[in-house]
Amino acid sequence: MKTTYREAIRAAMREALLGDERVFLMGEDVGRYGGCFAVSLGLLEEFGPERIRDTPLSESGFVGAGIGAALGGMRPIVEIMTVNFSLLALDQLVNNAATLLHMSGGQFNVPVVFRLTTGAGRQLAAQHSHSLEGWYAHIPGLRILTPATLEDARGMLGTALEDPDPVLIFEHGSLYNVPGEIADDAGLVNIDKAAVRRAGADVALITYGGTLPVVLESADRLAAEGIEAEVVDLRVLRPLDDAALLAAVAKTHRAVVVDEGWRSGSLSAEISARITEQAFFDLDAPVGRVCSAEVPVPYARHLELAALPSVERVVEAVHKVVGAGG
Amino acid sequence: MTAPGEKAHPEEAKLLQLLDADGRRVPDPELERWVEDVSTDQLGALYEDMAIARRIDVEATALQRQGELGLWPPLLGQEASQIGSARALREDDFVFSSYRENGVAYCRGVGFEDILRVWRGNSGSGWDPYSINMATPQIIIGAQTLHATGYALGCQQDGVDSAAIAYFGDGATSEGDVNEAMVFAASFQAPVIFFCQNNQWAISEPVGLQARRPIAGRAPGFGIPSLRVDGNDVLAVLAATRIALDRARSGGGPTFIEAVTYRVGPHTTSDDPTRYEDSNQREDWVRRDPLARVEAHLAAAGFFSDGFRDGVKAKADDAAARLRAGCHSLKDPEPMTVFEHVYSSPHPALERQRARYTQYLATIEGGNR
DSSP, X not given: OEEEHHHHHHHHHHHHHHHOTTEEEEETTSSXXXXXXXXXXXXXXXHOTTTEEEOOSOHXXXXXXXXXXXXXXXXXXXXXXXXXXXXXXXXXXXXXXXXXXXXXXXXXXXXXXXXXXXXXXXXXXXXXXXXXXXXXXTOTTOEEEOOOSHHHHHHHHHHHHHOSSOEEEEEEGGGTTOEEEOOTTOOOOOSSOOEEEEOOSSEEEEEOGGGHHHHHHHHHHHHHTTXXXXXXXXXXXXXXOHHHHHHHHHHHSOEEEEEEEESTTSHHHHHHHHHHHHHGGGOSSOOEEEEEOSSSOOSSHHHHHHHSOOHHHHHHHHHHHHHHTO | OOOTTOOOOHHHHOOBOSBOTTSXXXXXXXXXXXXXXXXXXXXXXXXXXXXXXXHHHHHHHHHHHTTSOSOOOOOXXXXXXXXXXXTTOOTXXXXXXXXXXXXHHHHHTOOHHHHHHHHHTSOSOSSOHHHHTBOOOOOSTTTHHHHHHHHHHHHHHHTOOOOEEXXXXXXXXXXXXXXXXXXXXXXXXXXXXXXXXXXXXXXXXXXXXXXXXXXXGTHHHHTOOEEEEETTOHHXXXXXXXXXXXXXXXXXXXXXXXXXXXXXXXXXXXXXXXXXXXXXHHHHHHTTOXXXXXXXXXXXTTOOOHHHHHHHHHHHHHHHHHHHXXXXXXXXXXXXXXXXXXXXXXXXXXXXXXXXXXXXXXXXXXXXX
């Protein structure tokens, strides 16, 4: 059936709400407005204000209350309008959601799912455009998901709700309108493994979330030149699927990591380090990286686009690792 | 505090009290009807709870000084606030506390060895939160107020008349989380009680740095009814908490209680209040001791006999002995447990660390224990 990324997430939420009375959604503008990105449109009318709860503008408030409701046996879905605003709730996310199981000696599960929009490309300026999912992937106790496909948009939420631990799902804002076909019976998907989105023997392009379409387009352009790229969609940033990374490197002997986050101290650095640690002798060239310019994301359209990973920059990076390998 | 020509809000000035510092009943028809049922026997039982809580506290402090515990946060002076409020709760209510509410934990029925488990470093948690309906102690100042609010939303959604109570101190009222929790609780009329023990200190910072006016005066601005109660008066605290619970159970939403008390001991055993505390102020508060006033009241009623006193002392000493024995019975955690409870399900990074550490331990004689 035809759907969009946005509709797929909505269908996932609807299914969860219908299937489990402990599930409820809360966040800013999720009810009457249908969500700032229209993801929850129509859910208030169907499920009522107790289960589709508009909250005060209080990130720490609804994140902390979501944790409390989860401790009490509920299964909250908490929408944080964008990852940028989650910084106001960092203590609840990092010091509480991520630690309570450990600090309670395994007795206090926190089964809550946080949905956050991430990423740039829509001329929303720095404070609404950052990609901070790599930060969260640093934190023991959290599971970090980055659905990039319609199947994952449809299937990750349900699996995340079954997880007894806190899960953060990062939805790249540029993906909401992406249309496509999914199976009528599309359902839950695993939240452990990376996926190969395109097979190729010459270079591994490793990415996730909003840059997957950029990387796939880059791969098409490279194919026209005779360079076949293997495209790995990480899907899950914590825990990272090392086996998938190493398999792609063993096959292609070259890797480029494409990450909309900043380069320094980043997820792309972690991936590069893991490849170097575990597959150094498989490599024919140093690992390449394409990241965002290390500036607050610009507002001006042309400057914003220049700051983000692009097809041109991915192709250039591949040329470099392929050339360096002889 | 009040500028010339400016009058304090009359509500702010009112401190609810039923037993004054000398143990005399203070007439307050509005308040006392909430504790009409409390007989002299029952007041005696509240006294006993406070005496045991104090004795446990003294013993735990001694255990820390003897090197048996890493740290202990004494509750000395706050017994009435903790016992009076905790004894108002039902079993199905849920407590979200800070680290100092060991008197509350005692009332919830925590096992003696479980009180100290976390402070001895034997486990992340001393007790099973769901067996006594009390969360494990929150260390981040004020963060638990939001958990209580969210828990209360769940009660509301389930249609049960249980309530959540959040315990925090005067310092916490400056934290964003406490203020966000009050906004949240008011918006949804959540059945939650914000129980602030104003013990006058946030480590070395006096309450005047957190609040220019009585803290209870803030809650009405959030749309939350507020009570300011003598936190060293166990009867008044019991009454105030019953008022708040009644409101929560009947759909009336949250209540804020400021229990005005004093931290007679240090912030924790790592603190030295002589560096910042005025000893006269401390002496003033010691004269308003929560146990002494009940003792005086019971004595005047002919209830505080030698037999009663000796009975309470024996129970308190027995509690202390069990606490000490429980402490000594706790075994050190096994090295491999460090990797437990980060996630509920297997996690590759943890498995990798576990495997490496197992290998390392195998190189040390006796290291696999």
